[in-house]
Amino acid sequence: MLYIHLRKCFDNAAINTSRDRESSYSKPYKMKAASPLLLPVLAILVLSLSCANPNPVFNNFFPCLSSHSSPLYPISDVFYTPNNSSFLSVLHSYIRNRRFSTSLTPKPFAIVSAKHESHIQSTLICARQCGFQVRIRSGGHDFEGLSYVSEVPFVVLDMFNLRSINIDIAKRTAWAQAGATIGELYYRIAEKSNVHAFPAGVCVGLGTGGHFSGGGYGNLMRKYGLSVDNIIDAQLVIVNGTILNRESMGEDVFWAIRGGGGASFGVILSWKIKLVPVPAKVTVFNKKWTLENNATDVVYRWQQVAHKLPKDIFIRAWPQVVNGGQKGMKTVEVSFVGHFLGKSNSLIPLMNERFPELGLLQTDCIEMSWIESTIFWAVFPNGTSIDALLKRASKADVFFKAKSDYVKKPIPKAGLESIWKVMIEIGIRGFMQWNPYGGRMSEILESETPFPHRAGIIFEIFYYMFWLEEGTEATNHYVNLTRRLYNTMTAYVSKDPREAFLNYRDLDIGCASPNSNESLSSAKVYGAKYFKENFDRLVRVKTTVDPDNFFNNEQSIPPLPPYV
Template sequence: MAKLRPIVLPLLLTILLYISNGEAAASGAANETFLQCLSKHSDPSHPIATAIYTPRNASYSSVLQSYIRNLRFNKSTTPKPLLILTALHESHVQAAIICAQKHGLQMKIRSGGHDYEGISYVSDVPFFLLDMFNFRSVQVDLESETAWVEAGATLGEVYYRIAEKSKNHGFPAGVCPTVGVGGHFSGAGYGNMMRKYGLSVDNVIDAKLIDVRGRLLDRQSMGEDLFWAITGGGGASFGVVLAYKINLVRVPEIVTVFRVQRTLEQNATDIVHQWEQVADKLDDGLFIRITLDVVNSTLQTGEKTVRATFRALFLGKSGQLLSIMNVNLPKLGLLQADCAEMSWVESVMYWTDFPSGTPTSALLSRVPQSLNYLKRKSDYVQKPIPREGLEGIWKKMMELQVPTLIFNPYGGKMADIPATAKPFPHRAGNLWKIQYSTNWNEDGREAANRNIDLTRQLYDYMTPFVSKNPREAFLNYRDLDLGINHNGKASYYEGLVYGIKYFKGNFGRLVKIKTKVDPGNFFRNEQSIPTYLYTRK
């Protein structure tokens, strides 16, 4: 992204900001006080004016849109921030927290912009945006096998910097390289090495956070409760995370990948049914994801069928992989020709669908390969779905045509770690996680409503096959259908509705920690962790 020309302070002083309870500032003096407050509480050697953009600045729209990853929230009617603070120094973050409280402004915190519901950069009340994309350092220390990763770095940058120094190290996190570290890690983070090494947060050992009082804290000074909360409970409910320290994991110099597709006419039902029985019990170094979508049948013109795409990462060579597959999933009929051996970082490129031969430096790009309007939902499966159940799902999918289902297997390390070790509770007992994925390119409310409704219909149809009491959901697959918090007097009870689905029994501990560290509920959004008592004025 080209360097943006910052707005100067005199121009900033003319903007109309909103203060306490969303009321407009009565005069320019009140606005000036807010900006002077920002300047007062930031480091003079790092002028905060160079980091602020307002609607009057020509670069405002490009700064805002650069990290909007869901086109549903990039429309002229989408509520916009009163200003964007692209923090360049920790004192800018401290100033934002202190002054936002003083002037009653809501603050939204964005790292990579991949929040599926846009709540890191959209609000129905007047707000400003604290954008962390300038905090993007990745410092790898091979001697200790650790790295300090700032919240605005992308996963692609993390992977590239690790591989730049070692062929035998990696990190278990997501397969989309443009996702920001801040949201991904604080919401737990998972990827195709989770059966071997667990979640991203299972490998986080320290953090730097600025709390509601503007203090810069690390794990020791924040205490184990708060550190626990920001490693899976959503960092934006508790403070502003500047960086995480991670443990690197060992990977072999050669790994194996494959992508095999089968339609219903090619025995997909039998293969998926066999996958259900074994996917969570395979060698921990083998992760096989299934993507299910509706395509045109090759047998009858105009007819639809369901296609199952089996995509795998194996932390080893193809010969060993074939032996495992022939014993455990023979119905897939995996062949040597289906397998490709490569380095771990090259496997990241493969999973991201970069064209063959693309240099690994492409992981440093912050521009997504595509942008769409989208809706996501999630579920957890705890018992294999009967064959007749699968056939009913295929029929429903062909009726709706739009939503794609993605099955991500658990087991391995995921089953070994206690549900209370991190706020993320979905461990032993879950066979796989489902992502409902709907993308569309047509603009307009009608198209959005139609596609969202189709996604909800498939989600409703799946009710008999997924977890119950509660019907579990994954925080990083943000879904406002599960409940919205208006952050008023009913905040705790509204938060309980979605909180139990995301966190199960860990929700109570999260609320207790939130009440202690942010009793006034300053760090809030539509699905944040609430306090026990309504104390915000």
Template sequence: MVVRSNNIRALPSLLLVLPIIVVLLVSLAPCSTSASNSNPSAHNTFIHCLVNHSDSSHPISSAIFTPRNASFTSVLDSYVRNLRFNTSTTRKPYLIITALHVSHVQAAVVCGQRHNLQMKIRSGGHDYEGVSYVAEVPFFILDMFNLRSIEVDIESETAWVQAGAQLGEVYYNIAKKSKGHGFPAGVCPTVGVGGHISGGGYGNMMRKYGLSVDNVVDAQIVDVQGRLLDRESMGEDLFWAIRGGGGGSFGVVIAYKIKLVKVPEKVTVFSVYRTLEENATDIVYNWQHVAPTIDNDLFIRLIMDVVNATQNGTKTLRANFIALYLGDSKTLISLLHDKFPQLGLKQQDCIETTWLQSVLFWTNINISTPLEVLLDRQPQSPVNFLKRKSDYVKKPISKEGLEGIFNKMIELVDTILYFNPYGGRMAEIPSTETPFPHRAGRLWKVQYQANWKTPGKDVADYYIDLTRKLHKYMTPFVSNNPREAFFNYKDLDLGINHNGKNSYVQGRVYGVDYFNQNFNRLVQIKTKVDPSNFFRNEQSIPTLPH
């Protein structure tokens, strides 16, 4: 019996057969020493293991790329989204498995343990610290991009989506079946489903419908024993953990069953700019009181950066208000004239469009562009060197506080702040419903950005230092004890786990920032399902100390 990736709804019926086969394989696999990148015989032994442990009707050989393969570099580079981790000195993987079938994933798990190799799981490559494709120890990459089946069922208002699919593909396939349905997830079309959803997943419909993980009803995962499990067979604890706790700490997520949400046939978007000379301070001050409390159909993101002022040689702060409203422009104009008149929104600022075309707008793609652009797996914008950090704001910031922040940004010049408002549905869902804890009491989430195009350590250090300085300056205005951070905005400044004897202590440092009170439950689940800590990375969930 074969599990076919193009019929993922049939997978649960096979779960009774596969565990028996794979558990036998694991139990027969003897321990061996760690393989070395420079040892050809070790390469051959590992590959032999992969071939032996995959489904013979779906040969794995065509999915294996070693450094000796002419396509190795292009396969590796094709999903690197941060050039900081694509240099000549960056450690390269032992090999790459571009899984074509579920059995390839199972073989990777079995043989990775047998040969004591660290496995990195990559679905889209957008993790900010390159954790899915870089390591300090010998490792291999399990790349999920070929497992990207999407099956939409409008009758049940659900869809099975494999981890290697990208958000643009998901949105396109939903809209192809129904103009009245969508899914609350990120605004970048090339983000991979596996990492995005397993870490929480948020977007511009979260005030209406919550996070991506709040709309997941089932999942399929390969566990440390190589078993293919669904929600029923994995149990509610593990199902809870992989909806916001990071799937890569617990297994390899194959697919999520998502619940579709209703969207109107007509939505409205706008993007308006205001500088300090155009009263940006007062507008931003009022935004923070309005954006988290206004109608749940409206999401207004605030982006702040530094630009040239009208006066020669001076800099000024620019605030960009970019919004999605699940309704028509006339209603939106009336709403904002009543609740947020300081913005001064005009009819000509608004664009009425479809929900799917609004995705293009939010990605800075002309909305008249053919929608098939969402199926392009390479980003429309050039890939940069970058650094990101995050925070949560619980209390409105005074005008004096805002002015200080603006002045600091003008001093630093090359930093950007994103403010993403909460409230609405986000405040209604209990903080323990999923591992994602940042719910009620948070007004907005902060993302710190620095982007640059020039390689070199000195340049990287300069820009990274800028984000750290701004992050430090923001300390009085954000959450504390713990200073909260968003797991999908991976930030190794918060701590690195070397996965040795101090793994739990190291993991707790960043774990409490990301997960607050949910960290302890995640550790307990991790210890139960992966006691040997095979599924690990620099910021994975640790096991309890022995």
């Protein structure tokens, strides 16, 4: 069935009923107390009801939320259950993959669309008290739906209303709440300056909460590294509702949430980021080659030079299947999508010297501001206003499956030709994006953040397969095609472990049953692929900040046993 791969992770899972433990951390922030007039009524409600009540959401969970929330920010304004007419629209509005919006998809008992920090605090306290799991969602781009799907009783904590952004150009810093999208962040930076930016993704609907905590990469990474390499502070809500900043959480926890997946340790409330300088004009291009005009030779050369070019240049290779020149025939077209921090009159001579095989011409280049280049990279139609960065998608358009890989040695031409053959057999629904490393990415130590994929990587691969057909049969078919392409690449990618990127969540590489005694041994399988040697340190941090494993999912960081 559609969710059989997810259900296998929960065969031995149980609802977390672990005992209460007080955190050893200081408490720089205090939750707002409920109105004294409400306390007697709420106390009677809470004391008279049990978490085991057949209707725990209404009879216990909601009163608990009310008693722990500020009366200035009523929880009722942001609380949804299946009895609310808007429940499904709220749930589906931040699901980006239609695989997880079907009638078979497990639904939460409730959704809390937090508008205030007290909503987060009360959700954690009351979910823990009542045995609910909490899934945390910001932009909703979790490729396996783990931020809004679970096989045990759960609550979705939506962060998308917490979206404030405060830019300080004089200090070259900004605070961004977890529910803000990177498109909104880019837009707000550009309101203040046309010569500042931030290194993050090109999909502008990504929520900063999850995107940054998994690493966050984009076309500035060869110049400035990842998003996590440019984060200087954060606010994290831990299991007992305490809000910590960098000083109060300590450097180990601050290290862990910058690339180790924040949802394993708490709820990211906001990030403080360091802005980076960019020129007033940048250059972008999209040069396309097909197999018929020697795309294989160009790709082969790209592998040798793209990671060695100056840091100001980022050139993505994007192979995909298209219709060929003859009717009924398919071919592979490779788009070389480039971003240069400078003008074209500087780029062209450099490319003619270092990468003449690309055949880049002045007419291929477009000069624009950095903020306009975010529109180009997000594949909006030409002429689209930057106001599009503020528009949020309303629903998922397609079903999809994604995977990732890292390459350390150039793939030989014979290997490329075998890859193109498999791609043509699979058809037009799938593609890969090959993203060059080198530059700043090779200068940062693997241990500096949990994200370990640094020196020695020449490019990263993103696999993507999409479809429109509904039903389990179609899903199985296209997921298997994705796996076929992935398996085809085995000989050419990293080994022992075969590395993977956390932001491209993939349950195929391993999963664990939360709260199971085998959680740690299972987690080591995917943990080695996502984090390499950093996994052990992440486990130690987890044991300190969340020893009872309240924050867990199928690919979370477990604590050291015993934790129940």
